[in-house]
Amino acid sequence: MSIEPATDGFVAIDGASFRYGTEPPIVDRVDWAIPRGAFHCLVGRSGSGKTTLLKLAAGLLAPDRGSVRIDGSALTGPGSRIGFVFQQPTLLDWLSVLDNVLLPVSLKRRPAAQDRDEARALLERVGLGAFGERHPGQLSGGQQSRVAVARALITQPDLLLLDEPFAALDALTREELQDDLLALCALHATTVLFVTHDITEAVYLADRVAIMAASRLHHDMPIDLPRPRRREMRYGQPFNALCRALRQAMDEAP
Amino acid sequence: MTARLASAFLLLVLLAAWEAWCRLGGVPALIVPAPSAVFATLWSEIATGRLWPHLRITATEMALGLALGCAVGLGIGILLAEAGFLRRLLHPYIVASQVVPKLALGPLFIVWFGFGMTPTVVITALICFFPLMENTLTGLAQVDPARRELFRMLGASRLQTLLRLKLPSALPVILAGLRVAVVLALVGAVVGEFIGGRAGLGASIIAAQSVMDSSLMFALFIVITLLGMVFYQAALLTERLLLRHHLKG
Numbered sequence: 001m002s003i004e005p006a007t008d009g010f011v012a013i014d015g016a017s018f019r020y021g022t023e024p025p026i027v028d029r030v031d032w033a034i035p036r037g038a039f040h041c042l043v044g045r046s047g048s049g050k051t052t053l054l055k056l057a058a059g060l061l062a063p064d065r066g067s068v069r070i071d072g073s074a075l076t077g078p079g080s081r082i083g084f085v086f087q088q089p090t091l092l093d094w095l096s097v098l099d100n101v102l103l104p105v106s107l108k109r110r111p112a113a114q115d116r117d118e119a120r121a122l123l124e125r126v127g128l129g130a131f132g133e134r135h136p137g138q139l140s141g142g143q144q145s146r147v148a149v150a151r152a153l154i155t156q157p158d159l160l161l162l163d164e165p166f167a168a169l170d171a172l173t174r175e176e177l178q179d180d181l182l183a184l185c186a187l188h189a190t191t192v193l194f195v196t197h198d199i200t201e202a203v204y205l206a207d208r209v210a211i212m213a214a215s216r217l218h219h220d221m222p223i224d225l226p227r228p229r230r231r232e233m234r235y236g237q238p239f240n241a242l243c244r245a246l247r248q249a250m251d252e253a254p
Numbered sequence: 255m256t257a258r259l260a261s262a263f264l265l266l267v268l269l270a271a272w273e274a275w276c277r278l279g280g281v282p283a284l285i286v287p288a289p290s291a292v293f294a295t296l297w298s299e300i301a302t303g304r305l306w307p308h309l310r311i312t313a314t315e316m317a318l319g320l321a322l323g324c325a326v327g328l329g330i331g332i333l334l335a336e337a338g339f340l341r342r343l344l345h346p347y348i349v350a351s352q353v354v355p356k357l358a359l360g361p362l363f364i365v366w367f368g369f370g371m372t373p374t375v376v377i378t379a380l381i382c383f384f385p386l387m388e389n390t391l392t393g394l395a396q397v398d399p400a401r402r403e404l405f406r407m408l409g410a411s412r413l414q415t416l417l418r419l420k421l422p423s424a425l426p427v428i429l430a431g432l433r434v435a436v437v438l439a440l441v442g443a444v445v446g447e448f449i450g451g452r453a454g455l456g457a458s459i460i461a462a463q464s465v466m467d468s469s470l471m472f473a474l475f476i477v478i479t480l481l482g483m484v485f486y487q488a489a490l491l492t493e494r495l496l497l498r499h500h501l502k503g
């Protein structure tokens with residue numbers, strides 16, 4: 001994959017800076033392009049500004065300087081073309097699982113039978129087909145994260161942004177969810193930006209990994225592993241070499 | 255279950271001790287009537303049908319005052335929570351108004367609304383208003399920032415955010431305010447009748463006092479306590495029903 005100039009990506013971040021109040025910038029002159037349908041990961045220590053950069057890409061925050069463009073037009077605020085998965089599942093505990101998945105739809109219009117079918121199909125795909133009528137309090141943490149992913153995908157967004165969505169889960173559940181996510185995103189060729197601090201997660205999921213350190217984007221690294229990704233790859237030599245290289249690059253970043 | 259049995263047993267023991275104290279200690283019936291006399295009076299009030307109109311009136315005043323006070327408290331709570339300017343402008347006055355002993359306004363309300371149910375309903379409503387407003391304000395301010403951000407991400411309007419996020423999130427806090435209001439409503443209704451009531455359980459206590467009928471007063475205390483417990487249990491039941499899916503905390 002060639003390095004795309006910033007102006008050509010589906011997501012184009014150009015010299016974006018952001019500061020909370022008068023503090024030093026939390027995101028400092030970041031340039032980044034994500035081609036349509038690509039899966040990019042962002043890794044970095046906690047506090048390096050990853051969440052802030054993701055919120056800039058979502059339109060939840062507006063850059064002080066520079067610009068964020070999606071499909072050529074400047075981003076002015078959150079829109080239904082962008083799905084966001086928060087670090088916590090943030091489900092509404094008074095709604096059923098199905099209604100939680102339907103929330104993005106039901107805020108726009110009354111959900112039709114077709115929407116319900118679609119929500120059920122999505123739940124089926126994340127392995128929760130039998131749980132639609134339950135409530136979030138009756139689900140495990142991993143199941144709640146699955147619901148959050150299904151909710152972000154119900155509107156079939158062109159761009160999916162995820163903020164360490166699986167960080168709180170055990171390793172096995174995390175691997176299952178990574179496979180589910182890859183399958184779901186491949187289905188509609190969704191463009192993805194995935195934030196994580198887990199190096200193997202980044203290498204397993206991404207076409208390209210960028211490293212964020214001290215508010216700046218430092219290094220980016222293409223991941224040329226074949227797709228679809230399979231579990232066995234995690235134990236192969238190329239995978240481990242990439243993890244080691246990424247680790248080294250992170251250590252070298254200030 | 256054993257705990258409940260033990261509680262019931264304790265009640266029997268206490269009643270027996272009270273009865274024994276009255277009979278053996280020679281306590282004058284005017285000061286403390288024996289439980290047997292109280293229950294006899296209570297039974298005759300029920301059997302003759304004298305009790306029911308009074309019970310109905312007090313229960314109605316309580317329900318109306320509670321409904322009115324809670325509706326206004328909820329409405330103002332929402333308004334102040336949503337309009338920061340109004341909140342800063344009016345909150346000091348509302349707090350100050352709560353320090354005024356509302357029961358002391360009873361005589362004034364009799365001048366305004368005449369005798370009867372109206373002044374008592376108004377007093378009850380005034381008393382119930384505050385816990386609802388205060389808890390609505392607190393509950394609406396406590397909404398999880400991550401959920402707010404979710405609603406912003408989903409492009410929800412302000413009204414949608416209020417109705418579909420803030421109010422449901424605040425419901426446990428609001429209903430806790432309702433529980434407090436229920437207890438206060440009983441106080442409001444009974445004491446309101448002390449001041450300006452012609453009929454009702456509180457007015458009956460004043461009437462019993464004027465003829466020095468202590469056992470009737472005790473019988474009325476029992477009825478008032480039971481009435482309060484019925485309302486309180488209803489509030490608990492409502493709470494359990496509405497919050498059955500809310501997570502603890």
Ligand SMILES: Nc1ncnc2c1ncn2[C@@H]1O[C@H](COP(=O)(O)OP(=O)(O)O)[C@@H](O)[C@H]1O
Nearest residue numbers: 020021026044045046047048049050051052053
């Ligand atoms: N709302 C905020 N107000 C002020 N400072 C913030 C806010 N959110 C985050 N920060 C600061 O920005 C820095 C980066 O935060 P964040 O983007 O969450 O990093 P990461 O997601 O990489 O852990 C942190 O030092 C944090 O203290």
Ligand SMILES: [Mg+2]
Nearest residue numbers: 047050051163
């Ligand atoms: Mg973060």
